[in-house]
Amino acid sequence: MFTGIIEEKGEVVAIVKTGGGAVLSVRGPVVTSDAKHGDSIAVNGVCLTVVEVEDDVFTVDVIRESLDRSSLGGLAEGSPVNLERAVRADQRLGGHIVQGHVDGTAVLLSRKPGESWDDVRFSLSKELGPYVAEKGSIAIDGISLTVTTVDDESFGVSLIPTTLKLTTMGDRQVGDVVNIEADVIAKYVERLVAGK
Known part of the structure; x- marks a missing residue:
């Protein structure tokens, strides 16, 4: 984990x-x-x-x-x-639960630099759509991020200066492909509700 x-x-x-x-x-x-x-x-x-x-x-x-x-x-x-x-049992869980089991990929669609952060938008497949919620957690290339906006075909996140500086997200360009892992809790909730 x-x-x-x-x-x-x-x-x-x-x-x-x-x-x-x-x-x-x-x-x-x-x-x-x-x-x-x-x-x-x-x-x-x-x-x-x-x-x-x-x-x-x-x-x-x-x-x-x-x-x-x-x-x-x-x-x-x-x-x-x-x-x-991998996280040790005695560490703080600073982001969210990330399994390292990538659900799929997404394409960086747009990037809007701001004074203090960048707003970035990614494609969203129909398969992953149900697991992405505004203000929910998502892992992009392993980075724990908060979804700021979502629609049927895309979702957005905001990248703070630390994320831009210390991860590959600072260098990502429109058209780049990234790894996506949806929040595992959403996947379990869906399975429980469906009764499977």
């Missing part, structure tokens, strides 16, 4: 394609400070399992399912990525 509070912006240092999947190596001095084989680290919101740590670089296996359902397949050497270690 994660909180959506990004610990650092890392960098992809190598990608090796394997039979349908990939081996990804990422530089992240903060997240590797105590990382070991088997630990979970979210890369752009996707929960991945560490297979090796060497100095400040960790390596993970990425299966075809993760490449297909997220934006990880579009990464290249040098790509910046958001990194967060």
